[in-house]
Amino acid sequence: MSYFSQILLNNVIPLCIMICIGAILQKIFRLDIKTLSKLNFYLFSPVIVFKMLYESTISGSILLQVLLFVFISLLLLAGIAEIIMLFRRYKAGMRTAMRNSVIFYNSANYAIPLNQLVFVGDAFTMSIQIIVMMVQNLLPSTYGVYSVNSHKNDLKATLRTVFSMPSIYTIPLAFLMKGFSVPIPNTIYIPINYISQAFIAIALVTLGVQLGTMKWQIKFSDVMISNFLRLIMGPAIGFLVVYLLDIHGVMAKALILSSAVPTSLNSVLLAVEFDNEPEFASQAIFSSTIFSIFTVTLVIYLLQFIH
Template sequence: MTIFLSILWNNVIPLSVMIALGITLHRVFSLDIKTLSKLNFYLFSPAVIFNLLYTTDISGNVLLKVLLFFFLFMLLLYAAVETAIRLRGTPPSLRGAMRNSVLFYNSANYGIPLNQLAFAANPYTLSVQVLIMMMQALIPNTYGIYNVNSHRLQARDIVRTILGLPVIYAIPLGLLLHALHVRIPEPITTPIGYLANAFIGTALITLGVQLGSMKLTFRHPKMKDVLLSVGLRLVAAPLLALAVVWLLRTNSFTYVDGLMAKALIVSSAVPTSLSSVLLAVEYDNEPEFASQVVLFSTALSILTVTAVIYFLHI
């Protein structure tokens, strides 16, 4: 119990405090969530992804194992949510939003701070989380946009939308410049550093502002679907991640060490990403449902994430 409370106090409560500040600021000043979202989307998020990929040493071995884990994990997670959708008889209009709410998780503005707190800013586990964040940045901005638009937009228009997203270019550019050991001039690296350093605080405040604009209600007409998505995201996801890690550890070629295994499982336990809400709002695809999933999953993650870290410790 002491370990559980210690993890809650040192790892999860600090994130909750920042989110609570965002909620409070929004309630007092009615902050513009669209402006904050654009700052995160077009400046802070691409900057932190580029900066981490450019400055973090990631071996080819780590890269391959993390990508293999991510592919298997997402495949199992997709199968789980698709099975739930079919058994539940979810209407077609809700299926895309439900898939997004489970598959897109907050690996950046929740996952990065959590990783740094849970593993004492270990550069090795941070590199694992950076790779997960990289993939989670790509999926909502590619598959996610396709998922909510495939029934009403032509493929050409979807591709044009995807190519207009800055993170699409930040990821390969950061990896390429790091691999080629290209030295970026200080007048450029300094602003990038400022933007990257502003990411965590601003992202958590933005998450709080977004949650502060939502109304927590148990009378939502699709509450059963909301709770189903939350259960898949917070409970089923880390269990599936544990299964994938166990599978990888049974083979000497794909074997992941204990520290990487823990980092991968923790990375899978975070709540639903705001990107699912942003996509739902932007393309008018069940925005209220998406907002409720983010709200409930973020609130309940205080307990579930603490439990995951606790069980990994023991």
């Protein structure tokens, strides 16, 4: 019960408050959702990932294990999603939106505090979560941008859009500067901190603004399918993959927990920025965040059986 209340009070309710603020501001001022999505994609998101990677302590062996876990898990999850979408005969845009809502998950402003809560600020498990966050930031900026544009634009135009995403460049830059111990002048590091601290607030307000503009006409069954795949199948596959890769102990627990979190804000940012089923994406994020109170608590309970 303590985990349930802590997740509710420390993760879900604060997120919902920020989302509600965005929705209220939208009702009062009619904010420009496109401008907000561009701020998230081109400024806040790449800067926070750069900062966290630059400051992290990640070994090569851990990096490879985590990457292997993430990609195998995502491939299995995407495969299950494809089978379901085939039976439901989704159109191209909806297939992309559903896929993004399942494979892009909230690895930053939900998973990081959750990791600190469950593992009591353990530096090792935090380094694992940072690697997951790096992948979850890079994928929407590459595959995600490609997927939402490929059925609307030709390959050249789609690739041009992909290579305009800053995260493609900030991630290798962070690794290079960290690897060669390149210091960042304080004059530059101060604004990096300012921007990083604003990321969560701006991203959640953006989701609230999008929710405030919706007509809620998406089929309830589509949203529930997304939630089931993300919140139930996601961690179930996580348990399977750590077993297949023979990963044990606290690392296995951290990886499973990282796969149990709700849909990422990136899926709605992609949907809004490129006009690809934004109402479905917003509803999938909002509902998965609410339902995660119960599913994440269950996953935390099951982690005690991992040795």
